[in-house]
Amino acid sequence: MNPVARDTARDVAISIRSVAASFGDTRVLERIDLDVYRGEIVSLLGASGSGKTTLLRQVLGLARPDTGSITIGGVDVASCSADELKAVRRRIGVAFQSSALFSSLTIAENAALPLEELTALADPIIALMVWMKLKAVGLAGAGTLYPRELSGGMRKRAAIARAIALDPEILVLDEPSAGLDPIIAAGLDELIVFLKRAFGMTMLVVTHSLESAFRISDRLAMLYRGSLVAVGTPAEFKASRHPRVRQFLDGVPDRLADVASEGLAASYFQEFGT
Amino acid sequence: MLEALGRRAMDGAADVGALTIQLSRTLVALPRTLPVVGSRRRWRTAVEQMLTIGVRALPVAAVMSFCLGYVGALQAAAELRRYEATRYVVNLVTVAFTRELGALITAIALSGRSASAIAAEVGTMVVSEEVDALRVMGLDPVEFTLAPKYLGALITVPCLTVLSTCCGIAAGYVFLVFSIDITLRAYLHEVVNSIQVRDVLLTLVKSLVFATIIVQVGYIEGLRVSGGPEAVGRGTTAAVVNATFLVILADLVAAALFYLMGWSAVG
Numbered sequence: 001m002n003p004v005a006r007d008t009a010r011d012v013a014i015s016i017r018s019v020a021a022s023f024g025d026t027r028v029l030e031r032i033d034l035d036v037y038r039g040e041i042v043s044l045l046g047a048s049g050s051g052k053t054t055l056l057r058q059v060l061g062l063a064r065p066d067t068g069s070i071t072i073g074g075v076d077v078a079s080c081s082a083d084e085l086k087a088v089r090r091r092i093g094v095a096f097q098s099s100a101l102f103s104s105l106t107i108a109e110n111a112a113l114p115l116e117e118l119t120a121l122a123d124p125i126i127a128l129m130v131w132m133k134l135k136a137v138g139l140a141g142a143g144t145l146y147p148r149e150l151s152g153g154m155r156k157r158a159a160i161a162r163a164i165a166l167d168p169e170i171l172v173l174d175e176p177s178a179g180l181d182p183i184i185a186a187g188l189d190e191l192i193v194f195l196k197r198a199f200g201m202t203m204l205v206v207t208h209s210l211e212s213a214f215r216i217s218d219r220l221a222m223l224y225r226g227s228l229v230a231v232g233t234p235a236e237f238k239a240s241r242h243p244r245v246r247q248f249l250d251g252v253p254d255r256l257a258d259v260a261s262e263g264l265a266a267s268y269f270q271e272f273g274t
Numbered sequence: 275m276l277e278a279l280g281r282r283a284m285d286g287a288a289d290v291g292a293l294t295i296q297l298s299r300t301l302v303a304l305p306r307t308l309p310v311v312g313s314r315r316r317w318r319t320a321v322e323q324m325l326t327i328g329v330r331a332l333p334v335a336a337v338m339s340f341c342l343g344y345v346g347a348l349q350a351a352a353e354l355r356r357y358e359a360t361r362y363v364v365n366l367v368t369v370a371f372t373r374e375l376g377a378l379i380t381a382i383a384l385s386g387r388s389a390s391a392i393a394a395e396v397g398t399m400v401v402s403e404e405v406d407a408l409r410v411m412g413l414d415p416v417e418f419t420l421a422p423k424y425l426g427a428l429i430t431v432p433c434l435t436v437l438s439t440c441c442g443i444a445a446g447y448v449f450l451v452f453s454i455d456i457t458l459r460a461y462l463h464e465v466v467n468s469i470q471v472r473d474v475l476l477t478l479v480k481s482l483v484f485a486t487i488i489v490q491v492g493y494i495e496g497l498r499v500s501g502g503p504e505a506v507g508r509g510t511t512a513a514v515v516n517a518t519f520l521v522i523l524a525d526l527v528a529a530a531l532f533y534l535m536g537w538s539a540v541g
Contacts, residue, residue: 086412100407
């Protein structure tokens, strides 16, 4: 029996257990434990360099952790064979931060690529499925455009259309709202919530945007310097007294927060004045 | 000093190892790019690559060969004139181009033109996470991008070699028309006499080796790009330098091998 499995009543889609990772001598992830349940949206929050992209790469099997396991659909992607990894990846759709659309292909061709390469479907069926996905992300009329002809927000939508082409159980989004203005970002958040409701997808979203995380998430998980410091619902987060959570929520720079959390704020202000 | 030298050697050995693994994976994926037996889409990409590699590099390779053919004829004539042997310029240029210069100049032009283009393209794909996207989609980047390029190069580089050899030999004729009285008919007669089938075949094999070096080095340097867009520039430079160096090294090895096997003697 696994003592860490608390909520056995719910289906676990992604189970991360004591994952640690390092680049050279630098530890970037420290014993991460996290469950993502089927049908929920979990946002991984954290400042730049907190290790959230690294954790994402481990989940996708693009990098292997030093220790620990990441179980998706009964397969440990941290230690499985290349063929098993390929099978697991069929169940995961990914929209990368930089969209990663193939620049020589149109939006429709980009979204059709996984279907053409990995299924034996006939061309008219693929065309129909692509149209459905583009419609779902609000790009029904833009299929013939090339990625360079799209705005940042449209490119993110196109990346999501490609990610859901194979109807994945799990959708992974890396910084969906990064680099977008607040209105476009809000529209994208709406799309994410719509996709969850429409397709019942489980989503793991990496973001540093609090607003967006609160809008879309069922639960949030916060990384700080490679450690998971808090996991909870948006309401729990807002009420949290955890110094790292408060620092992130209130937008306090690192040095000031360090000083404050060690109870040295008074001496700090005495020394440097205000 | 000795330690640095040792480290360089270790790096070099690791590079050769990585290239060998990549090449073997490309060869495994190569049938998938062929028409009929492979994927239609890969073959289409391969044809696109042939046009890109062939059309882009043809002018450079042709002009370089022409210039070198002309200069070679000029220098040879200056020496041979002293022995009243100016007409041997034809044989000299022909032999030099069919054996060495045609393939070598084409490969150097392609190192500058295509190895850099491949490194830049793949490097950009790495930076914009397209390579990661292929992997998570369950598509093999080697089969998807490298194998079609390799097939394209295997077909176009020998063709370019033949064309640039022709350019070099034509340049010899242009020079001789201005310096001694020679008819095109007499010139071509001499050319045909000095072309050895064995030389042509060995050169074509050599051009396949050069094609391998150019594509594989370009791709591996592209894959090594990490970080921002400025890293793409560094990768491109590394691709050109390493491809050119390895082409010349391979040419040296080939020349030594052909000499030892006795294939260099004019029979």
